[in-house]
Amino acid sequence: MAGLELLSxxxxxxDGRRAGELRKIxxxxxxxxxxxxxxxxxxxxxxxxxxYGPHEIRGSRARALxxxxxxxxxxxxxxxxxxxxxxxxxxDRKSCEMGLQLRQTFEAAVLTQLHPRSQIDIYxxxxxxxxxxxxxxxxxxxxxxxxxxxxxxxxxxxxxAGFVDGTALADLSHVEEAAGGPxxxxxxxxxxxxxxxxxxxxxxxxxQLEQVLEAAxxxxxxxxxxxxxxxxxxxxxASILLxx
Amino acid sequence: xxxxxxxxxxxxxxxxxxxEDLRVDGRGCEDYRCVEVETDVVSNxxxxxxxxxxxxxxxxxxxxxxxxxxLEKPNEGYLExxxxxxxxxxxxxxxxxxxxxxxxxxxxxxxxxxxxSSVDLKSLCISPREHCWILYxxxxxxxxxxxxxxxxxxxxKAALFNTRIPRVRVLEDEEGLKDIELSxxxxxxxxxxxxxxxCIVTLCKIGYRHVVDATLQEEACSLASLLxxxxxxxxxxxxxxxxxxxxxxxxxxxxxxxxxxxGKLLHTSLQSVLHKEESLGPKRQKVGFLG
Numbered sequence: 001m002a003g004l005e006l007l008s009x010x011x012x013x014x015d016g017r018r019a020g021e022l023r024k025i026x027x028x029x030x031x032x033x034x035x036x037x038x039x040x041x042x043x044x045x046x047x048x049x050x051x052y053g054p055h056e057i058r059g060s061r062a063r064a065l066x067x068x069x070x071x072x073x074x075x076x077x078x079x080x081x082x083x084x085x086x087x088x089x090x091x092d093r094k095s096c097e098m099g100l101q102l103r104q105t106f107e108a109a110v111l112t113q114l115h116p117r118s119q120i121d122i123y124x125x126x127x128x129x130x131x132x133x134x135x136x137x138x139x140x141x142x143x144x145x146x147x148x149x150x151x152x153x154x155x156x157x158x159x160x161a162g163f164v165d166g167t168a169l170a171d172l173s174h175v176e177e178a179a180g181g182p183x184x185x186x187x188x189x190x191x192x193x194x195x196x197x198x199x200x201x202x203x204x205x206x207x208q209l210e211q212v213l214e215a216a217x218x219x220x221x222x223x224x225x226x227x228x229x230x231x232x233x234x235x236x237x238a239s240i241l242l243x244x
Numbered sequence: 245x246x247x248x249x250x251x252x253x254x255x256x257x258x259x260x261x262x263x264e265d266l267r268v269d270g271r272g273c274e275d276y277r278c279v280e281v282e283t284d285v286v287s288n289x290x291x292x293x294x295x296x297x298x299x300x301x302x303x304x305x306x307x308x309x310x311x312x313x314x315l316e317k318p319n320e321g322y323l324e325x326x327x328x329x330x331x332x333x334x335x336x337x338x339x340x341x342x343x344x345x346x347x348x349x350x351x352x353x354x355x356x357x358x359x360x361s362s363v364d365l366k367s368l369c370i371s372p373r374e375h376c377w378i379l380y381x382x383x384x385x386x387x388x389x390x391x392x393x394x395x396x397x398x399x400x401k402a403a404l405f406n407t408r409i410p411r412v413r414v415l416e417d418e419e420g421l422k423d424i425e426l427s428x429x430x431x432x433x434x435x436x437x438x439x440x441x442x443c444i445v446t447l448c449k450i451g452y453r454h455v456v457d458a459t460l461q462e463e464a465c466s467l468a469s470l471l472x473x474x475x476x477x478x479x480x481x482x483x484x485x486x487x488x489x490x491x492x493x494x495x496x497x498x499x500x501x502x503x504x505x506x507g508k509l510l511h512t513s514l515q516s517v518l519h520k521e522e523s524l525g526p527k528r529q530k531v532g533f534l535g
Binding site for chain 2 (some may be wrong): 026028031032033034035038040042046048050052058072074076078079080081082083085089090091121123125127128129
């Protein structure tokens, strides 16, 4: 795509957003009745997260940890999620890597000491991929874990960030990711400001790192405000149904 | 299939109820649960549909890609089916656990479409022996609440109804080289006719009677089922018996008659709903999973 400006002179990106602006987020908890917890999020991408657990360890009992729960994550993206059709929804290297990253993120946030010798399964399904899928998956999984009633230290909010023309961009879309600039994925625990996962690709000068990190952190905090609102609304609806 | 634990007392309750034409949720033996259908839910596809049948949730995406026709049918395009049983439905489908069920459903879909009249494959041909449209129909099983085959076939029919294939022209220049030109107007598309696309009706034999649209609990009580694929005119395109038990020939004929009757009703309601949704136009409010 020759001549495609990622950031115009007036400060607008390809889809009309400003540098630090997020895409519109719509989310819903409790999408599926049969799972212990489930959530759906639209943030450019569309992702579904489902949580089963805590339950007994499936497969070999030898994997059971005596002092905490095992967190098991699978990332799967539908064959029709990308512009070009994918052959296998999961099992390829990228999906396995994403699964491991999600596992690392949630092991930092979930209070696993409360459920020793058990397993918590988090399954994420991406229905439409449009850049920043890791962030959408983490946000959906946070809502699903909350819907399942599994205690967590804090929300886990994630966002991606990039760097173009001296400006840090938050929440990259597919076009901006494909352009090949530096990309940062950040998962944050907003109340304490602790970082659960930080990953950066491509070259970035260390002087610019703080600016990009701050853009991602601010975007993650904005995501936290939205997710908090979604959770409160869900709890309010549930309590109305219960007749409180 | 997802595992549900039933006690003997619960099984007896279900079986006795069915003999009296009264199922656990109050339906008769030939009644379907409430079906929700919505098309055009995924934007990256040529056509998509989501079907919610009780606790069964299916998402189908159709992508049209250009390719070479098969050698034995040079004037036709073709359909490729892929079924993904996602781990969302049950943890047993994690990793490769859902592959067996997925392959079984995909093979059934190939068989029900394996006839000349279901889909007009000649309309998918661009230039014989060289280019044709291949429709990749991808089924995603999100939640399993019994009666998977019916829900999947309804979703496939709705997604094919929603599929819009761009119109292309083949231009030939002086040297005989062919060039494919895509129309400039993004709304200039061909639509497939789904008049003869079949739907599957699954009949589960419980005791001496058979039920349509069984829930997971009812499936656990039935020993044998008959899958019949019926078109809107009542023509049977495929029939298969599944399950560990056996069926006697008279039951098979009775079940086939029921399936034709139920299938015709299913088709008429599905067609009317799809046409009603289409008449709302592109400005309709999309609900998807948020509703």
